[in-house]
Amino acid sequence: MIDNCDVIAKDIAIRIKPKKEILDNNYINYIITPNFKYWFVKGLVLHARPFIFILDNWFSYNEGYGIKGGNVVASLSITSNRVEWNKLGGFNFPFGDSLNITSNFFDRGNYSIELGGEKSISLVTITSNIFRRPIEAYLKIINSKNITITSNSARVGRNDGGGGILGPNYGFIIKECDSCIIKNNTLKEGALKELFVLNDNKDSIIEDNIGSITDESFNTGSELLN
Secondary structure, X not given: OHHHOOEEEOOOEEOOXXXXXXXXXXXXXXXXXXXXXXEOOOOEEEOOOOEEEEEOOEEEOOOOEEEEEOOOEEEEEEXXXXXXXXXXXXXXXXXXXXXXXXXXEEEOOOEXXXXXXXXXXXXXXXXXXXXXXXXXXXXXXXXOEEEEEEOOEEEOEOOOOOOOOOEOOEEEEXXXXXXXXXXXXXXXXXXXXXXXXXXXXXXXXXXXXXXXXXXXXXXXXXXXXX
């Protein structure tokens, strides 16, 4: 697989860079591998339709999202990344298809993952991720189809040290989606207001998820150890 790649980014630590990093070549094979770090910049911005493997990296403390899709993105495999404390959120993909988002660690930001909106995302798997203490919600998926969300774990929290805003307000926000499966996720002490916000979805299965609402008195304990 590596022999056929046009670009390989490996063992690179990026701390202070220009305002944004852009991948803008059409139909390339791109591998981002261990210790590729985006800190204190705009995050990774993907334009056009590269075929990308994003494996075992840090996307932290960016002014924008950890990773944001441009006009269209497709054929992404995103696995085992740490995505934390990005100002706007973790991943944002407004348009595209064929995304595999597996075994990542999301912490803080407004939303952990946002998909779709005015345009749509299709053919997406979100599985075996950890979602911790975003401000608004773990997932916000709008106007999208053929999405599978399974075996993820999520919990509210405050900042390290026990201060800051307790979040999120909501668990999974799923609206105007078609042919989706949301099963076997655990959200114990998972939100302050609602675990699932569901509107105008069709031909979808949403079942066998467990979780509970909590309030401002909740303290996970783990934040106090930092």
